[in-house]
Amino acid sequence: MTNDKKAGLRVKKAINQELMRNTNKTQILKCIKERQPVSKREIAEELGLSTTTIATFIKELQRERMIRSGGTGQSTGGRRSVLYQLNPDYSYALGIDLKVDRMIGVLLNFKGDIKGAKAVDLIEQDEWQVSRLLRDFIEELLAENKVTLQQVGGIWIGVPGVLNRERTIIEFAPNLGWRNVNLPAMLAFEQPIYLENEANAGALGEVVFGAAQQVSHLVYVSVGVGIGCGLIINHKLFPGFLQQAGEFGHMTVEPLGERCRCGNQGCWEVYASNAAALRLYAEKTKRHQVTFPEFLRQIGQGEQPALEVLQSLLRYLGLGIANLINGLNPEMVVVGGELTAVKELVYPTLLREIKARALAMSFAGVRLEFSQLGEQAVALGMGSIVLDQMLNTVN
Numbered sequence: 196m197t198n199d200k201k202a203g204l205r206v207k208k209a210i211n212q213e214l215m216r217n218t219n220k221t222q223i224l225k226c227i228k229e230r231q232p233v234s235k236r237e238i239a240e241e242l243g244l245s246t247t248t249i250a251t252f253i254k255e256l257q258r259e260r261m262i263r264s265g266g267t268g269q270s271t272g273g274r275r276s277v278l279y280q281l282n283p284d285y286s287y288a289l290g291i292d293l294k295v296d297r298m299i300g301v302l303l304n305f306k307g308d309i310k311g312a313k314a315v316d317l318i319e320q321d322e323w324q325v326s327r328l329l330r331d332f333i334e335e336l337l338a339e340n341k342v343t344l345q346q347v348g349g350i351w352i353g354v355p356g357v358l359n360r361e362r363t364i365i366e367f368a369p370n371l372g373w374r375n376v377n378l379p380a381m382l383a384f385e386q387p388i389y390l391e392n393e394a395n396a397g398a399l400g401e402v403v404f405g406a407a408q409q410v411s412h413l414v415y416v417s418v419g420v421g422i423g424c425g426l427i428i429n430h431k432l433f434p435g436f437l438q439q440a441g442e443f444g445h446m447t448v449e450p451l452g453e454r455c456r457c458g459n460q461g462c463w464e465v466y467a468s469n470a471a472a473l474r475l476y477a478e479k480t481k482r483h484q485v486t487f488p489e490f491l492r493q494i495g496q497g498e499q500p501a502l503e504v505l506q507s508l509l510r511y512l513g514l515g516i517a518n519l520i521n522g523l524n525p526e527m528v529v530v531g532g533e534l535t536a537v538k539e540l541v542y543p544t545l546l547r548e549i550k551a552r553a554l555a556m557s558f559a560g561v562r563l564e565f566s567q568l569g570e571q572a573v574a575l576g577m578g579s580i581v582l583d584q585m586l587n588t589v590n
């Protein structure tokens with residue numbers, strides 16, 4: 196073997212050892228996150244590593260302030276053992292949901308608890324105005340919780356649109372009227388900022404914090420101004436070849452139907468979204484200025500035209516969800532959006548419509564839920580990505 200080859204092998208070995216070291220450290224951190232508070236012995240058993248190895252990493256992680264000891268537990272020999280947990284104040288994660296008409300933000304500590312939250316209505320749609328408002332919003336959220344920007348490990352923003360591969364540019368957001376908007380650059384923070392489609396973010400939020408914990412195959416249907424779907428397949432977000440998967444809002448449900456903002460006609464979201472409800476309601480009542488919360492109030496009061504519009508909406512919503520169930524055979528479907536405010540009224544009709552069209556086997560195996568995270572689902576999903584990123588990039 197030449198000296199060059201030997202040197203090459205040595206480098207390879209060093210790189211492998213470093214990789215192994217980082218993998219062990221990440222595994223230990225993840226194990227602490229899942230089982231906190233947890234003892235060294237429990238971590239060793241869970242990961243199949245020696246207690247000596249665990250002890251070395253625990254010392255290192257404590258020195259770096261990522262974890263801390265908190266309390267003692269009963270160990271097998273009857274001795275008390277020290278328990279470890281993530282240090283909540285090591286770093287913070289910021290998750291934002293930028294909606295067409297509202298901004299929602301959550302600040303998570305390193306343990307994944309909500310440290311602060313904020314939401315404001317948004318009237319502007321001009322991208323420069325919106326980015327300025329969003330920057331102020333983020334600074335206010337941090338200041339209200341006495342966290343500095345330097346303490347934030349990352350910022351992810353859920354947006355209602357199609358993104359580029361690097362998740363830095365909103366290529367097309369029809370309901371905002373945006374094309375090729377580089378939002379991270381416009382915000383001009385020092386921290387790296389990433390974007391995710393809001394429906395994907397909502398799906399992640401439900402898996403980490405909400406109704407779909409432990410669910411392996413999830414369809415999250417975000418019903419808002421439009422309709423977007425986030426797909427979790429085998430515990431992983433399914434992005435598609437070009438990060439465009441889940442745009443079921445634009446599947447055709449009426450071949451000769453109304454024109455959609457995407458250019459096609461008869462798209463699902465033209466018949467089953469909040470915007471669809473308001474359009475149908477305006478056609479029926481000639482009242483054109485009604486907002487979606489007002490429409491929901493009319494439903495609550497049992498107003499006849501509003502109830503009729505709801506029935507039409509649910510027929511199309513159920514039809515679309517049945518198609519998704521037939522095609523994807525999910526374990527759970529979670530419906531998110533303002534409609535969840537009247538879920539008691541919605542559930543029986545929606546379930547009936549789905550059952551009428553879904554294949555028996557797939558229908559028997561699926562659970563239909565409404566988001567319990569309310570309007571924080573997307574922001575929480577975004578925050579959870581930041582925390583995951585932090586755990587995966589330890590060295």
Ligand SMILES: [Zn+2]
Pocket residue numbers: 444445455456457458459462
């Ligand atoms: Zn469309």
